[in-house]
Each structure stands twice: as C-alpha cells, then as structure tokens.
Amino acid sequence: MRTRPLKVALLGCGVVGSEVARIMTTHADDLAARIGAPIELAGVAVRRPDKVRGGIDPALITTDATALVKRGDIDVVVEVIGGIEPARTLITTAFEHGASVVSANKALLAQDGATLYAAAEQHGQDLYYEAAVAGAIPLIRPLRESLAGDKINRVMGIVNGTTNFILDKMDSTGAGYQEALDEATALGYAEADPTADVEGFDAAAKAAILAGIAFHTRVRLDDVYREGMTEVTAADFASARQMGCTIKLLAICERAADGGSVTARVHPAMIPLSHPLASVREAYNAVFVEAEAAGRLMFYGPGAGGSPTASAVLGDIVAVCRNRLNEATGPGESAYTQLPVSPMGDVVTRYHISLDVADKPGVLAQVATVFAEHGVSIDTVRQQGKDGEASLVVVTHRAADAALSGTVEALRKLDTVRGVASIMRVEGE
Amino acid sequence: MRTRPLKVALLGCGVVGSEVARIMTTHADDLAARIGAPIELAGVAVRRPDKVRGGIDPALITTDATALVKRGDIDVVVEVIGGIEPARTLITTAFEHGASVVSANKALLAQDGATLYAAAEQHGQDLYYEAAVAGAIPLIRPLRESLAGDKINRVMGIVNGTTNFILDKMDSTGAGYQEALDEATALGYAEADPTADVEGFDAAAKAAILAGIAFHTRVRLDDVYREGMTEVTAADFASARQMGCTIKLLAICERAADGGSVTARVHPAMIPLSHPLASVREAYNAVFVEAEAAGRLMFYGPGAGGSPTASAVLGDIVAVCRNRLNEATGPGESAYTQLPVSPMGDVVTRYHISLDVADKPGVLAQVATVFAEHGVSIDTVRQQGKDGEASLVVVTHRAADAALSGTVEALRKLDTVRGVASIMRVEGE
Ligand SMILES: NC(=O)c1ccc[n+]([C@@H]2O[C@H](COP(=O)([O-])OP(=O)(O)OC[C@H]3O[C@@H](n4cnc5c(N)ncnc54)[C@H](OP(=O)(O)O)[C@@H]3O)[C@@H](O)[C@H]2O)c1
Ligand SMILES: NC(=O)c1ccc[n+]([C@@H]2O[C@H](COP(=O)([O-])OP(=O)(O)OC[C@H]3O[C@@H](n4cnc5c(N)ncnc54)[C@H](OP(=O)(O)O)[C@@H]3O)[C@@H](O)[C@H]2O)c1
Numbered sequence: 001m002r003t004r005p006l007k008v009a010l011l012g013c014g015v016v017g018s019e020v021a022r023i024m025t026t027h028a029d030d031l032a033a034r035i036g037a038p039i040e041l042a043g044v045a046v047r048r049p050d051k052v053r054g055g056i057d058p059a060l061i062t063t064d065a066t067a068l069v070k071r072g073d074i075d076v077v078v079e080v081i082g083g084i085e086p087a088r089t090l091i092t093t094a095f096e097h098g099a100s101v102v103s104a105n106k107a108l109l110a111q112d113g114a115t116l117y118a119a120a121e122q123h124g125q126d127l128y129y130e131a132a133v134a135g136a137i138p139l140i141r142p143l144r145e146s147l148a149g150d151k152i153n154r155v156m157g158i159v160n161g162t163t164n165f166i167l168d169k170m171d172s173t174g175a176g177y178q179e180a181l182d183e184a185t186a187l188g189y190a191e192a193d194p195t196a197d198v199e200g201f202d203a204a205a206k207a208a209i210l211a212g213i214a215f216h217t218r219v220r221l222d223d224v225y226r227e228g229m230t231e232v233t234a235a236d237f238a239s240a241r242q243m244g245c246t247i248k249l250l251a252i253c254e255r256a257a258d259g260g261s262v263t264a265r266v267h268p269a270m271i272p273l274s275h276p277l278a279s280v281r282e283a284y285n286a287v288f289v290e291a292e293a294a295g296r297l298m299f300y301g302p303g304a305g306g307s308p309t310a311s312a313v314l315g316d317i318v319a320v321c322r323n324r325l326n327e328a329t330g331p332g333e334s335a336y337t338q339l340p341v342s343p344m345g346d347v348v349t350r351y352h353i354s355l356d357v358a359d360k361p362g363v364l365a366q367v368a369t370v371f372a373e374h375g376v377s378i379d380t381v382r383q384q385g386k387d388g389e390a391s392l393v394v395v396t397h398r399a400a401d402a403a404l405s406g407t408v409e410a411l412r413k414l415d416t417v418r419g420v421a422s423i424m425r426v427e428g429e
Numbered sequence: 430m431r432t433r434p435l436k437v438a439l440l441g442c443g444v445v446g447s448e449v450a451r452i453m454t455t456h457a458d459d460l461a462a463r464i465g466a467p468i469e470l471a472g473v474a475v476r477r478p479d480k481v482r483g484g485i486d487p488a489l490i491t492t493d494a495t496a497l498v499k500r501g502d503i504d505v506v507v508e509v510i511g512g513i514e515p516a517r518t519l520i521t522t523a524f525e526h527g528a529s530v531v532s533a534n535k536a537l538l539a540q541d542g543a544t545l546y547a548a549a550e551q552h553g554q555d556l557y558y559e560a561a562v563a564g565a566i567p568l569i570r571p572l573r574e575s576l577a578g579d580k581i582n583r584v585m586g587i588v589n590g591t592t593n594f595i596l597d598k599m600d601s602t603g604a605g606y607q608e609a610l611d612e613a614t615a616l617g618y619a620e621a622d623p624t625a626d627v628e629g630f631d632a633a634a635k636a637a638i639l640a641g642i643a644f645h646t647r648v649r650l651d652d653v654y655r656e657g658m659t660e661v662t663a664a665d666f667a668s669a670r671q672m673g674c675t676i677k678l679l680a681i682c683e684r685a686a687d688g689g690s691v692t693a694r695v696h697p698a699m700i701p702l703s704h705p706l707a708s709v710r711e712a713y714n715a716v717f718v719e720a721e722a723a724g725r726l727m728f729y730g731p732g733a734g735g736s737p738t739a740s741a742v743l744g745d746i747v748a749v750c751r752n753r754l755n756e757a758t759g760p761g762e763s764a765y766t767q768l769p770v771s772p773m774g775d776v777v778t779r780y781h782i783s784l785d786v787a788d789k790p791g792v793l794a795q796v797a798t799v800f801a802e803h804g805v806s807i808d809t810v811r812q813q814g815k816d817g818e819a820s821l822v823v824v825t826h827r828a829a830d831a832a833l834s835g836t837v838e839a840l841r842k843l844d845t846v847r848g849v850a851s852i853m854r855v856e857g858e
Contacts, residue, residue: 023722027580033765034577034645130575136723138567138575146559146567148463149743151456216463276729279708293452293740294565297730300705301723311722314578328757336462 001032006321007042009074009099011065011090012081013053016104016131017044019310020078020317021056031314035321043068045081069094076320078313079103084111091116095123100324102316104131104309110205110221113212117333126329128316133206134159134285136308137301138315143213143289144331150291152214155253156427157287158280159206161303162197163229163249165189165283167268171246176234189283199228200266203251210287211253211264217339219253219264225344227267236268236422239354239393242382243426245270246278250427254347261342270352271428278428288428345402350379350429352395354421355411359390363416367392370414374407375399389418395426430461434469435750438503438528440494440519441510442475442482445533445560448739449507449746450485460743464750468505472497498523505749507742508532513540520545524552529753531745533560533738539634539650542641546762555758557745562635563588563714565737566730567744572642572718573760579720581643584682585856586716587709588635590732591626592658592678594618594712596697600675605663618712628657629695632680639716640682640693646768648682648693654773656696665697665851668783668822671811672855674699675707679856683776690771699781700857707857717857774831779808779858781824783850784840788819792845796821799843803836804828818847824855 008024010017024031024041032038044056045065053061062068069077069090077094079101081087087108091101092115101120103109109116109132120127130140134157143152158164162184169180181198184190196202204224211219229249240247248271253264271278276298280286285303290296302308323330357363364381371378376399384391396404404423411417437453439446453460453470461467473485474494482490491497498506498519506523508530510516516537520530521544530549532538538545538561549556559569563586572581587593591613598609610627613619625631633653640648658678669676677700682693700707705727709715714732719725731737752759786792793810800807806826813820825833833852840846 019722023578027578030580030645031578034763136720137726138571141575142567142571145748146570146744147740148747149452149456149460149745150740151459216459276708279705291565291740293448293736293743295731295734295737297566297728299726299728301726305724307722308724311576311579311720314722315575316578318577319574322760323757326755326757328752328755331751334463 002037005038005040006075008076009068010044011079013044013046015306016309017080019306020313070097074099077101092119095119095125100126100320103129106132106205110208126320130316131309131312135303136311137299150293152291153255154290155210155214159251160203161283162190200226203266207251207264215262216334216337218335223341225265229268232268240270261340263342263347269425269427275428347401348398350426352424355392356418357390358416370410374403376403376407431466434467435504436471437505438497439473440508442473444735445738446509448735449742503528506530521548524548524554529555529749532558535561535634539637555749559745560738560741564732565740566728579722581720582684583719584639584643588680589632590712591619629655632695636680636693644691645763645766647764652770654694658697661697669699690769692771692776698854698856704857776830777827779855781853784821785847786819787845799839803832805832805836
C-alpha cells in the first residue's frame with residue numbers, strides 16, 4: 001500500500017460536508033485499505049469560519065475556497081456547497097489545477113453539466129456525482145456502468161423525499177396538502193421555504209441528470225416538463241383509491257416509441273397500488289428502471305440526509321482515488337446519441353379527469369364527443385351525483401398530452417361542464 | 430475512437446451465452462460508442478459444434494476452449510459454461526494469456542474465488558462477475574464500489590427465483606410444496622432436477638459471494654449455513670399469516686454485534702408482510718442492504734434468465750474494455766478485514782416454533798421452563814385445541830441459534846410434547 005496520502009479538499013461543511021469529514025476520520029483505516037493509500041483531509045472551505053465544527057482541526061478551515069482548489073497538491077475536491085456559483089467556478093478551477101471532483105450538486109449538474117464534463121475531460125480529471133440523485137441509493141453508477149451494455153427505455157422514480165413524505169401523509173391520514181406540509185416542516189422533512197421541493201424543481205434537476213445518463217444524450221433542466229404537487233387534494237386521493245391507485249410525485253424519463261427522441265417530466269401521477277413505487281413510504285426514494293435486456297429493476301433507499309448522502313460521496317471519493325492510483329479516469333460524459341428532447345405535448349400516457357357537470361340528460365354524450373373529436377379514447381367513465389350536482393370521472397386510454405390538453409380546453413367551453421375539478425396522469429401500468 | 434476492435438471470446442453459448450452474442454451483434458454501435466472502441470466476437474467455445482446457433486458465424490465456433498483462451502490476442506474471456514471444471518482452468522489460463530475475464534459462475538466463485546482473484550492479480554487482469562448474483566440486478570458493483578466508503582452491516586435477500594416462485598405460489602394459492610414445484614417446473618421456472626435451487630445450494634453460493642464483498646473478507650460456500658425449503662408446508666404459511674408474515678427463502682449475511690466476526694446463512698424464514706422483501710413476487714429477486722451511513726437500501730429485479738443475465742455480463746464487458754483502454758484494472762479482491770465466519774450456533778435471531786402437545790394442564794408451564802432453562806426468552810405463546818389434541822405456538826425474542834437448538838432438543842424429550850411440528854426463524858423486524 002502506498003503511504004503518501006491522497007489529499008481531499010472539502011468545499012462546504014454543512015449537512016453533507018460535516019458527515020463526509022466525520023466518516024473520513026472515523027473510518028480512515030478502512031478507506032485506506034479499500035483505496036490502497038491513506039486519504040487526508042487537506043482543507044475545508046466554509047462561509048462562517050468561527051462556527052464550531054466538532055472533529056475538524058480548526059487549522060484546516062478556510063473561507064478562501066478558491067485558494068484551496070488552486071493549491072495544486074489536492075487530489076480530490078469534494079463540492080458540497082450547492083447552488084450554481086461559486087460552485088461551478090470552483091469545480092472548473094479544481095480541474096485546471098489537477099484535481100478530480102466529487103459533487104452532490106444536482107442543481108448545477110442539471111443546469112450546466114456539459115461545462116463541467118468538458119472541463120474534466122480537458123484536464124484529464126474525473127467528475128463523479130452519485131450523491132446528486134437519490135442520496136445514498138446507488139443509481140448513477142448502476143446506470144453509467146452496470147447497464148452500460150443494455151438499452152434503457154424508461155426511468156421512473158420518486159426522487160424527492162419531502163414531497164413523498166407529504167403525499168404519503170395525505171394518503172394514510174386523509175390530510176390536505178397544507179396540513180401534511182405543516183407536519184413535514186415540523187418534523188424537519190421540509191425546509192422553511194419548501195418551493196424547490198413542492199414545485200418539483202429539485203425532482204426536475206434529478207430527472208435531467210437521469211435522462212442524460214440513461215439515454216446517452218444531453219438533457220438540461222429547461223428540457224424537463226415540471227408540475228408541482230401543491231394542487232393535489234384529499235379528493236384526488238379518494239379518486240385514486242377508487243381506481244386502486246395512490247398518488248406520487250414522479251420523475252419520468254422515456255425514450256419515444258420510435259426511438260428517435262426522449263422526454264423528461266416531473267408531475268404528480270396516479271399509480272396502481274400493486275406497483276412497487278406505490279409502497280414507497282415516508283421520505284424514502286425509489287427509482288424504477290426498464291431496460292431492454294435487464295427488464296424491470298428497482299433501486300430503493302434514503303434519498304437525502306447528511307449521512308446517507310455522505311455515503312454516496314465517500315463511494316465516489318474511493319472510486320476517484322483508485323482511478324488516480326491507476327493513473328486512469330472513470331467514464332466521462334456519454335452524449336453520443338444526441339437524441340433530441342421532445343416537448344410535453346408529445347408524451348403519451350393515460351389520464352384521470354374529474355368534471356363537475358350539469359345533472360341533466362345528454363351530458364355524457366356531449367363530453368364523450370369532445371374526447372372523440374380530439375382522438376382521445378375513453379377507457380372508463382363513472383357518473384356520480386353529489387348534492388344535486390353531478391360529477392363525471394373519465395379515465396382515458398393512452399393519448400398524447402397535446403391531444404388531452406386540447407380536449408380539456410374544449411370541455412371547459414361546454415355549457416354543461418361547470419368546471420374541471422382535476423386532471424391527473426395515470427402511470428405505471 | 431480507436432478503430433482496432435477489442436476481442437471477446439465466449440466460453441459457452443447456452444441460455445446466457447447466446448444472449449450475450451446476440452446483444453454484442455445487435456448493439457455493436459452503442460457498445461463501441463460507450464467503450465470508445467468496437468468489440469468483436471473472436472470465438473465461441475461450445476460442447477456440441479453442430480448445433481445450429483442463429484446469428485453466430487459458424488467459423489467462430491470451436492470445441493477447443495483451451496486453444497481459444499490461449500490464442501493470446503483475446504482481450505476479454507466471457508465464461509458462461511458454469512460448474513467448477515473446466516471453467517476454473519479456462520479462467521486462470523485466460524489470465525495467463527493476457528485476457529481479463531467476465532464470469533456468471535456463482536458456483537465457482539463461491540467455491541474458489543480466491544484462486545481466481547489471485548490469478549487475475551498476478552497477471553494484472555480484471556475479474557468481473559456481476560451476473561453471478563441476482564442476474565440483472567446491479568449488486569456486486571454497488572457493493573464493491575458505490576458502498577466502498579461505507580460500512581455494511583447486513584445483506585439480506587431473495588436471491589433464487591425458482592424458490593421464490595414456489596413460495597409465492599404456496600402463499601397466494603394455499604398449495605403445498607409439491608404442487609407449487611410441479612407448476613414451477615411446468616412453467617420452466619424450475620429445472621428437471623431442482624435440487625440446487627430448492628435445497629438452497631444456489632442461494633448459498635450467492636450468500637458466500639455477497640458476504641465476502643460486503644465484509645471485505647473471504648467467505649466460502651462451506652462457511653454458509655444452508656437449509657432448503659422443501660419442508661415448508663401450507664400449515665407454515667397459515668401460521669405465518671396469523672403473525673402478519675409470509676415465508677421467503679432468504680440469504681442473510683451479517684456482521685456480529687461486536688464486529689469481530691460475520692455469518693452467512695440460507696434458510697426459509699418468516700418476514701413481516703410490511704417488509705419490502707415480503708412483496709417480492711414470482712421469480713423476482715431482491716436484496717436488502719443495511720449500511721452504517723447509507724441506511725437501508727433495496728435492489729430489485731429479475732434474478733435470472735438469458736437476457737437479464739446477459740445485460741449484467743455486457744455491463745462487465747464494457748467496464749473491462751474501458752479499463753483496458755485506460756491500461757488500468759478495476760477493484761480486485763478486498764479481503765483485508767480477515768474477519769472469521771462464525772458457525773450457525775452464534776447467529777442471533779427470533780424463532781417461531783409449533784409444538785403438538787398433550788391436552789392437559791401444566792403443559793405450558795413445562796414448556797416455558799425448558800425455554801427459560803436454555804436462556805431463550807418467549808415473546809408470545811398461542812394455545813390451540815384441534816381434534817382433541819392441542820398445539821402450542823411459541824414465538825421467541827432474539828436468541829442464539831445454539832440456545833434454540835438446545836431448547837428444541839430438550840422439548841422433544843418431554844412426555845407432554847408429542848412432536849415439534851415446525852421451527853422457523855423470524856427475520857426482518
Ligand atoms: N442535505 C441533503 O440531504 C442533500 C442530499 C443530496 C444532495 N445534497 C446536495 O449537497 C450539497 C450541500 O447540501 P447541504 O445540505 O450540506 O448544504 P448546507 O448544509 O447548507 O451546507 C452548505 C455548506 O457550504 C458552505 N458554503 C456556502 N457558501 C460557501 C462559499 N461561498 N464558500 C465556501 N463555503 C460555502 C456553508 O458554510 P457554513 O457552514 O459556514 O454556512 C456550509 O458549510 C447541495 O448541492 C445539495 O443539493 C444535499
Ligand atoms: N441461466 C440463467 O438464468 C443464469 C443466471 C445467472 C447466472 N447463470 C450462470 O451462467 C452460466 C451459464 O449458464 P447457462 O444457463 O447459460 O448454461 P447452459 O444453457 O447450460 O449453457 C452452457 C454452455 O456451455 C457450453 N459448454 C458446456 N461444457 C463445455 C465445455 N467443456 N467446453 C465448452 N463449452 C461448454 C454448452 O455447450 P452446448 O451449447 O454445446 O451444450 C453451452 O453452450 C452458469 O455459470 C450459470 O450459473 C445463469
């Protein structure tokens with residue numbers, strides 16, 4: 001075993017970074033044995049230098065992250081600051097100064113992964129980011145490496161723990177959105193400003209990363225269709241139950257049937273209770289992968305939290321260090337298919353639509369005609385009377401999202417349709 | 430991209446091998462783009478040269494596997510023959526002649542992995558075997574690489590599809606073992622001689638491989654405690670139901686509480702219906718991993734079959750080829766902890782015991798005394814009268830297997846105990 005240690009610089013020492021530092025210290029011997037050389041924490045960049053950070057030598061703390069990545073003797077820079085800048089510049093500077101990078105930064109990777117990959121390649125360095133998607137769950141490596149000989153057609157997952165916790169609460173207790181969110185906040189599952197989670201931005205960043213890797217093409221955050229889950233109601237859950245379904249916020253990446261394009265989207269959807277994703281509880285994450293030869297795979301585990309995320313970061317540190325000892329690099333960006341990303345209108349799926357309608361004869365015929373005119377075929381219709389009003393629940397066969405949007409627009413114009421109470425996609429069948 | 434192809438020799442062209450050859454041909458362009466060089470099928474060794482093998486150039490077929498691995502121009506030897514010999518000699522000969530090896534051979538790896546690893550290391554070659562455990566499910570790579578910075582404490586899984594199919598049938602239809610086995614055989618899920626599956630040999634080989642990787646120590650097939658599932662009855666399933674459990678054949682690898690040793694075992698066990706492994710249906714496999722930092726992870730998918738297994742083999746071929754282009758090798762054997770494997774008697778778990786007893790006062794007191802004398806603490810007891818006879822169902826708290834065996838031996842000697850109808854471990858709580 002080599003005795004000269006590999007040097008690790010930690011950028012950020014918050015929820016994730018502090019756990020990375022702790023594990024590096026407490027498990028130093030194991031890490032050295034697995035890498036084939038000891039690793040040493042060479043510096044820790046933070047914003048607030050005076051904060052007490054247990055277990056970390058104060059002499060290692062600096063507020064000058066740029067100077068740290070420019071030192072020239074650093075082997076691996078671990079970026080766990082988050083956000084676009086200064087993270088991006090720090091990462092590219094690290095590559096320029098001969099370091100490889102391990103990052104957990106989904107926002108940056110989804111927005112500008114190509115720039116990072118290009119810089120890594122130019123300087124012959126590694127860029128690893130297992131922790132950026134689904135926390136501790138090994139997912140990036142299985143997709144990039146284990147399935148490298150297969151053709152992935154679909155990745156569908158629960159990749160945001162906060163929203164899954166909220167939806168699970170709504171499902172199991174009958175609570176409304178606000179009540180469930182309040183509980184999630186009180187228990188520390190939701191941040192004070194939950195926008196990034198509940199509006200689907202976090203999941204969309206992960207969808208972009210997953211789609212890019214799965215289909216070997218570039219998918220950016222802007223390419224991902226995104227709908228949050230703040231409009232999901234207790235009534236939606238009741239409707240879902242009647243169909244033998246529950247509701248999850250899903251990130252779905254698909255190859256088009258003709259193989260010529262891909263789509264990536266995040267939205268709430270009904271899925272059958274029998275689907276493995278339906279039983280993912282609390283803040284757990286799970287990702288379902290469909291590949292041509294492998295069939296249907298699922299990966300499940302804690303999608304966030306300091307220590308699970310640190311586990312993924314440490315796995316990457318070990319891999320990058322092994323590569324350095326081998327004087328090699330791991331797989332770089334793979335975007336050779338250059339498949340275009342189609343808009344949401346091209347996505348083909350099923351829909352569950354609740355309409356409030358006038359309680360008079362002929363309404364169903366009118367509604368059915370609108371569906372037919374837009375080429376959306378109906379699977380089932382359920383009519384219900386409630387308090388003198390009537391409601392119609394329509395479940396469609398598979399249809400393009402654009403056709404469904406056209407249908408809904410036309411339905412809204414019917415005198416007999418008082419309102420469109422909810423539209424939800426149905427997945428996983 | 431390099432234009433000179435990397436050469437792949439296929440040893441065996443049966444269920445798995447023929448699919449590997451097919452994917453190599455149909456997906457040649459994708460594989461080349463992902464590897465950075467084309468790969469070429471350079472030879473296919475089989476037993477019966479005259480068998481028609483669709484899609485494979487007859488000129489590539491040979492019965493002389495030894496000559497093929499000795500050619501000297503082969504980059505990757507794919508061993509999908511199975512069994513101990515000639516597979517072992519062919520693999521070590523391949524290393525000697527400058528080839529890396531991808532194998533799906535769980536029997537060989539469990540029995541003599543150390544010899545293969547040593548030969549690979551001596552000759553600077555790679556040994557990959559993702560397909561040997563749980564077919565298409567990425568498991569070896571996540572354990573060896575993604576979790577390389579974590580401490581795995583437990584691996585518990587359903588790693589044999591045949592037995593899971595049989596147990597699932599028994600559970601869902603109330604069928605007995607033989608009836609369910611017959612159905613599995615008729616549907617092609619069980620082989621004509623199902624011994625390796627139903628007696629747990631196949632699962633034990635996988636447990637040995639998983640334990641070795643998870644705990645960074647050497648675990649051989651002989652170190653694995655093994656009990657098959659041929660004695661599981663419809664009555665056992667009824668008892669399991671009463672406890673809110675089902676029955677699965679589990680492979681369980683554990684680090685002892687004091688960290689100083691490990692255990693590996695295969696046996697049927699009751700697990701709560703709420704446990705993720707309980708809902709693994711038909712011939713699917715799933716493996717649950719508990720790691721210190723990552724928490725609880727699960728990997729799920731098809732555990733066998735030509736095309737899923739070929740997916741795993743192809744992923745390894747891509748990895749090995751990338752390593753070769755990098756003039757590097759992937760992770761070798763990691764057995765530095767040298768943790769000893771403890772015998773089954775040291776395993777601590779819970780037990781569900783059904784006793785047929787005399788229907789007279791004082792029996793429960795007698796039975797309870799025997800448990801107490803052996804230090805096995807009782808969680809619940811249920812007394813049932815049936816046809817004038819009585820039965821006692823005892824569920825224990827956690828106890829060492831040796832203590833439980835002693836208890837059962839003593840119970841059998843009691844006049845009032847007519848028989849021990851079943852003993853089953855209870856896991857996953
Ligand atoms: N938390 C999770 O569960 C989780 C899961 C998966 C991925 N991630 C990703 O991991 C990354 C870090 O997340 P986190 O939860 O650990 O964040 P966090 O707790 O807010 O920690 C951020 C750290 O970065 C430091 N920092 C901020 N700006 C800096 C600057 N300009 N220069 C130097 N240091 C600076 C902060 O310093 P101070 O300590 O002085 O404030 C803090 O130590 C993010 O990309 C996030 O998306 C997090
Ligand atoms: N099948 C699965 O689902 C699965 C899943 C995971 C792992 N595996 C593992 O994969 C390996 C292969 O399994 P399989 O199901 O593909 O087996 P198989 O269908 O029985 O195929 C074995 C192949 O090896 C050839 N062969 C046998 N002895 C040979 C020899 N001495 N020299 C050259 N070729 C020889 C056979 O030739 P002929 O064609 O001429 O008979 C046949 O092509 C085994 O280690 C198995 O444990 C299989």
